[in-house]
Amino acid sequence: MENIIELRNLSTEFKVGKNIIRIVKNVSLDVKKGQILSIVGESGSGKSVTVNSMVNLLPKNGKIASGTSMFKSESLKDIDILAQKPYGKTMRKIRGNEIGMIFQDPMQSLNPVYTVGYQIMENIREHRDISKSEARSIGIEMIKKLGIPEAESRFDNYPHQFSGGMKQRAMIAIAMVNNPDLLIADEPTTALDVTIQAQIMDLMKDMRDKEGKSVILITHNMGLVAEVADQVAVMYMGRIVEYGEVADIFTNPSHPYTKALLKSVPIPGMDKNKKLATIPGETPDPASYVKGCEFASRCQYAKEECKNRDIPLYRIEGNHVARCILHEGSKEIVDEN
Numbered sequence: 001m002e003n004i005i006e007l008r009n010l011s012t013e014f015k016v017g018k019n020i021i022r023i024v025k026n027v028s029l030d031v032k033k034g035q036i037l038s039i040v041g042e043s044g045s046g047k048s049v050t051v052n053s054m055v056n057l058l059p060k061n062g063k064i065a066s067g068t069s070m071f072k073s074e075s076l077k078d079i080d081i082l083a084q085k086p087y088g089k090t091m092r093k094i095r096g097n098e099i100g101m102i103f104q105d106p107m108q109s110l111n112p113v114y115t116v117g118y119q120i121m122e123n124i125r126e127h128r129d130i131s132k133s134e135a136r137s138i139g140i141e142m143i144k145k146l147g148i149p150e151a152e153s154r155f156d157n158y159p160h161q162f163s164g165g166m167k168q169r170a171m172i173a174i175a176m177v178n179n180p181d182l183l184i185a186d187e188p189t190t191a192l193d194v195t196i197q198a199q200i201m202d203l204m205k206d207m208r209d210k211e212g213k214s215v216i217l218i219t220h221n222m223g224l225v226a227e228v229a230d231q232v233a234v235m236y237m238g239r240i241v242e243y244g245e246v247a248d249i250f251t252n253p254s255h256p257y258t259k260a261l262l263k264s265v266p267i268p269g270m271d272k273n274k275k276l277a278t279i280p281g282e283t284p285d286p287a288s289y290v291k292g293c294e295f296a297s298r299c300q301y302a303k304e305e306c307k308n309r310d311i312p313l314y315r316i317e318g319n320h321v322a323r324c325i326l327h328e329g330s331k332e333i334v335d336e337n
C-alpha cells in the first residue's frame, strides 16, 4: 500500500525559560493512502505536537530537532515538509489544499475578525480559480453537510456568534472544503453531540472509502478508534510505544501501556457505577528526563533492566510493533533508522 506521508525520526523540542525540553522523541510513522491512522495516548503524550511538527507548524519556542516528513503529493514531486519554509510558497500551496488541518485549538484556525463564511471562501479561493459566488455556494454546501442549521444565514456570522460545537464545525469546514488528500483531525469532535459526531465521522469515512483519501485522527475515544481506524499508533511520553492494524491493537495489545489504556475504556452498556480501571501511578512530567522505558515506573511487568537502557521496537507480527522488553528474545528488533 502506498503512503501519503512518511515521517522519519522526528524529534521536537521546546524552549521553556532556560531549558530545552524534548517533547517528541524519534517518531517514525507511515500514513497510508486511503486509510485512517489514529493516534492515541494520554494527555500530554505529544500527539498534537507530532502532527503539528509533521506539517511544520510549531509555536515560536518550538523547534524540529531532527527528522523528515515526506509528503507524496499527486501534483508535486515528493517533498520533505520539514525542509520547507513553514510559511513559504510550497507550504502555502499544500496546507489548506492537499493537506487539511483541524487543529485542537480553535484559535489556531479561526480569525475572530472575519466572518466564518469569509474564512471558508478565502481558503477555497486561495487554491482554486473561481468566483466569489461559486465559492460561497460551495462553502454553504459544506457547512450544511456538517449539520449547521440555517447554513445560509449562519455563513455570515462571526466566530464569536458560534457555539463551541459550531466553531469546531467551522474549522472542519475550512479543513475539508478543498477535498484534501490528507486530513489531519486533532480531536475534531470533542465538543459535539453524538449524532453530529457520527455524521462527521461518516464524512471522513466517505473521504477514505469513496475517494481514497487519508486521515490522521487524534482522539481519546477508543470506541471511535475501533470503529473507524485502520491503523493505530499509541504514544507515551513523546514516543511511539505500539503501532499496528486496528484489529491487532485491540485483540493483541502488546505493550503494557496499551493494555492499560484499553482496560480504561468504557464499554457501551457497561454499568455506569462500575469503576473503570485507571492506570496506576502518575502521568510523568514531560520535562523530566527518564532513563530507559518511560512507562516502567507505572508498569506491573517492569524489571530493573527496563530503567537502565533504551528499549527498541520489537516486531510482533507483520507491521505490528511494540516497544517492550517482554518481547526480547522472541521477537526481532525493528531498525528505526
Ligand SMILES: Nc1ncnc2c1ncn2[C@@H]1O[C@H](COP(=O)(O)OP(=O)(O)OP(=O)(O)O)[C@@H](O)[C@H]1O
Pocket (backbone or CB within 6 Å): 014, 015, 016, 023, 041, 042, 043, 044, 045, 046, 047, 048, 049, 050, 059, 061, 062, 104, 286
Ligand atoms: N509551546 C509549547 N511550549 C512548551 N511546551 C509545550 C508547548 N506545546 C506543547 N507543550 C508540551 O508538550 C507536551 C505534549 O503536548 P501535546 O499538546 O502534544 O499533548 P497531547 O498528546 O496532544 O495531549 P492532549 O490529549 O491533552 O491534547 C505537553 O507536556 C505540553 O505541555
Ligand SMILES: [Mg+2]
Pocket (backbone or CB within 6 Å): 047, 048, 049, 104, 186
Ligand atoms: Mg493534543
